[in-house]
Amino acid sequence: MVVVMGERATEEQIDAVTARLVDLGMDVHRSSGVTRTVLGVVGTGSVEPALIQMMDGVHEVMRISEPYKLAGRTFRQEDTVVKIDDVCIGGDEVVVMAGPCSAESKEQVDAAASAVKQAGAKILRGGAFKPRSSPYSFQGHGEDGLKMLRNAATKYGLKLISEVMDVSQIELIGKYCDIYQVGARNMQNFTLLRELGLVQKPVLLKRGLSATIEEWLMSAEYILSGGNSNVILCERGIRTFETATRNTFDISAIPAVRKLSHLPVVGDPSHGAGRRDMVAPMARAAVAAGADGLLIEVHCDPDHALSDGAQSMFPEQFERLMSELRIIVPAIGRDICLESKTSNN
């Protein structure tokens, strides 16, 4: 921590700040210049910067370390690769997770799983518990939905990811899924994060709508510090003043987070764009910017989807997107799954 004293700070004020810091278990190195005094503060104690900021004569207090440890590049320089059997997220391959917003019926889930497998997805996505902003909207089929998803995933040789909204759902979802998804609205549900630190399966952590990258990494830290090192970050759009798109898909967060953290980061262009016709451009852009994977909503009949129909791709759109991505990935030195030659097996 660095404490910059004001230009008019008195010796008494400087001494008071120094004393307070020493009292908190810190070492203080004073450096006085022509116009101001700067205090370098190190040590094993813990100091809330805002408290020092309030003291008389203090101009500014600046943290010099990130508040996260396990999530940062300083702790671990090489990229983390999250493995689910033979599927590796964060390695050379761009991994695509696709499927319906929610599991609606056996047939709907099967059709979507078949389509995304054929086009080259490796992981099936689908919700059984849905966080909806209205209490009057469809809330998901619960365990029945999980069964539909698991059956389809197994049938087509896909891994499965599904959202967990509450501590009470962890055990149930763990019986069916390979990856837990934490939604944007729960990014700071610390009780949930703490429990997910104790499970063995990977967790995909979406960025909150107004979360800074630092807060996002702090939430990852909750999971990592519990002992679960398999965290996948997912950018899904932030809230800005712009209303032409539902959210502003913050693609710059992808290279920014890769610089700060060793964790893999994927993009969710479906929520990032909120409109089917903008999913493909945003998906291409995320991969071109270095994303380790994508999370995409695909539905065989999106016009009748019970949720998120407007942002779900038709299977043929998804297939075309996958072809475009196959052209793009060599530009960033990566590869991506080829299309399955035959569909249902």
Place this chain on the structure above:
Amino acid sequence: MVVVMGERATEEQIDAVTARLVDLGMDVHRSSGVTRTVLGVVGTGSVEPALIQMMDGVHEVMRISEPYKLAGRTFRQEDTVVKIDDVCIGGDEVVVMAGPCSAESKEQVDAAASAVKQAGAKILRGGAFKPRSSPYSFQGHGEDGLKMLRNAATKYGLKLISEVMDVSQIELIGKYCDIYQVGARNMQNFTLLRELGLVQKPVLLKRGLSATIEEWLMSAEYILSGGNSNVILCERGIRTFETATRNTFDISAIPAVRKLSHLPVVGDPSHGAGRRDMVAPMARAAVAAGADGLLIEVHCDPDHALSDGAQSMFPEQFERLMSELRIIVPAIGRDICLESKTSNN
């Protein structure tokens, strides 16, 4: 709902949209002008606007009703007054809730309760379970903290409000507190909101950091639709690009929400400002803008507080603020609790 067709929309496109809406159980009234056709859509069915938006020839789809019902002025015109015995929130009196960020010790809670009571607060605030962005920060004293708070509240004749972070804490907190507080990070923890709809005690619902007023009212709807009509809204600052203040305390939300909803709305200038020296101006402003109450952090020794010390007021600052508020309230036709003549009883 109103569907505005594009200027170049064909008859076939207009027919397709009409058919789709009728199929969804709606009545459609067509009105054709020189340059465009507009479809008025009414009925008891449920239509996701984004789905129609995607159809060919559609220029724009506009909702004409708010998505919330019970929280809106259309449902209930007169102001809701939340009563806890003789304390009324949403009536003529501006009600002040004050106390420490977290319960740290019996002495600290007692001193704060005594001070805020004497200055004119009616409700004691204090946390026993703390949502912290770092897993390494102080997380609260749990039930021990609740006991300290309850004892002090009872001793000084104050009501008690404390934060609930998870469904599993509802019962415990309900044993000690008069009002449940839902924090900004949990504003869209729908599992929690749903359960709070089933309890009998009032719930103070803070606005999320990037929540629109509409989303905030939708979250209130979750609680109201469960049967609990005692919801108090609390503005606590939104996230913007400005970094000179921790958050941007959105005072304009106070009159805006009062126009849309019958629920009482209070302001939390401590979190809204994030700096002790800005709490008083923001508190005065919130009351001048029409807030039904305030939630303020007060600590007898904020420099040694385990959390939020930098934004906690000293008792004497709080007392001065209360005097200022007594000058202001007549300007908006309200009153506020007088200072207690003697302190400890």
Place this chain on the structure above:
Amino acid sequence: MVVVMGERATEEQIDAVTARLVDLGMDVHRSSGVTRTVLGVVGTGSVEPALIQMMDGVHEVMRISEPYKLAGRTFRQEDTVVKIDDVCIGGDEVVVMAGPCSAESKEQVDAAASAVKQAGAKILRGGAFKPRSSPYSFQGHGEDGLKMLRNAATKYGLKLISEVMDVSQIELIGKYCDIYQVGARNMQNFTLLRELGLVQKPVLLKRGLSATIEEWLMSAEYILSGGNSNVILCERGIRTFETATRNTFDISAIPAVRKLSHLPVVGDPSHGAGRRDMVAPMARAAVAAGADGLLIEVHCDPDHALSDGAQSMFPEQFERLMSELRIIVPAIGRDICLESKTSNN
């Protein structure tokens, strides 16, 4: 400036950074701790922090001085009071500037001036050159408008403020007005600011829609550094994700800017709220938060105003607001102009 080296920074990297800084004319004080090295950088040279940030081994570069000088409290501790004859902005009195958005006709301007004078305004506001986001909207009456405004101001003993949009208008507007107003969209029109540094009349500088407080003060610095020390800052709302109000009137900027700068700061609740029914609450809030004055749109027939009618107050609303403000100002130790006993003279 403080340069924090990364935990894994090598001696070579530290030396390279040091050499580069010395090369740029700076003195470097090195302080090495257990985990990192911090370089304190002082001197008369000029260094772009981002350049050093890019160097290998650098973790973070932190500025320790504000980029503005003349606008800051460090340069001048006592409050600046801008005087136009006997009207003082930034002193004990809260000064209200009111009038129509634009000068439309002799009668309209006269009626508004009469009304605001009677209610206690000291300065007449009104536009002759209007910045409109559409090229097809009313653009103002130019010099004719200025004449109408000047005549009415003189008749009722009011000072006059009007907006300048371009360097070419400075001379003309200066013939009629007492204060130049620079609109939010021109806050970073540096050519205009530079020229206004050379005039003798006060300049009211509105904050840009997405300007940080620091940028706002930097724009003030352009005017101050040219030799014109009479700058009045004006908060008028920032752009956020919230759409229930046109802008988010950032009242917290008022105490924040007063802490950083000696310049007077006023609030413009008309633009801040964008809706007539929210102007009074926002005006009361701004004054309660410590604003030195207000800028308010008042129109005798707002339904037929050529611009901004929806946010213009009726004279009787403005009069009621002034009465409310008279109740509030003692709470912050200030006063405000009393109502004129008689109207038209």
Place this chain on the structure above:
Amino acid sequence: MVVVMGERATEEQIDAVTARLVDLGMDVHRSSGVTRTVLGVVGTGSVEPALIQMMDGVHEVMRISEPYKLAGRTFRQEDTVVKIDDVCIGGDEVVVMAGPCSAESKEQVDAAASAVKQAGAKILRGGAFKPRSSPYSFQGHGEDGLKMLRNAATKYGLKLISEVMDVSQIELIGKYCDIYQVGARNMQNFTLLRELGLVQKPVLLKRGLSATIEEWLMSAEYILSGGNSNVILCERGIRTFETATRNTFDISAIPAVRKLSHLPVVGDPSHGAGRRDMVAPMARAAVAAGADGLLIEVHCDPDHALSDGAQSMFPEQFERLMSELRIIVPAIGRDICLESKTSNN
């Protein structure tokens, strides 16, 4: 325009709104449902929606047309291609404009021009008049800078783009440049836009830091309505709460604007990212999302650049980026200039 009356609106209120609209020259079509009445409003008159919004009984007023005309797809369906001799922006080819932030010296400009030409750029960028947020920063070399740029552009067979900050600079810059650049801070300098509507050369219009897409297109409308149809839009990052990047490069604006407008749109990843190491990922992403071109800062010695050094690419980085873009463009059915075999001298 559609006026939605409140559920409790009276007949008198509906009549008053209708009368007001007719009075303003509009035709009103009334449609009454079970819960509410909706008024469809068409005609050649002009109505400020906010004014009707204020009337008693009105629930909401919704515009059904965009406020821009010439800039919209309704006015012109096919893409506009801006041609400067044989360089076409908005056609099949992705056009890259590159060069230094500002012209510093003959040698510096020549070296940059040579490098970007060789790597495949078609247009040289460089500033002679610089908008700087500090009055104490380097403000550009003016006409001398323009001469350096023109000479280098001509020598290497490049077109030239440079920024115009004020009406007074239009003539001078026009003597040297092929495209006028309007910076983000001047996006709503309406006096400047109006004058640029009268010139014959293309104008590249950057999006303001907090401008909505609609406002951006309205600013384009100012230029188009003056008679200059050669407008190129340029996304360069918007301001959000995130501080890890200088701006949030809003790549989703690229497909969004292409849907609303026929004008070509390019991306400026240098300003969008603000950090050299993020320029390449953001440039690739913009092209993958469908941008018609790029504007990139390249400097042969960025460490000693007088402005924007930290975000300027080294020539070899730029060359590598161009190679990556050559891999990506076929994915979106476009092409891009090949590398020059020899460097033209």
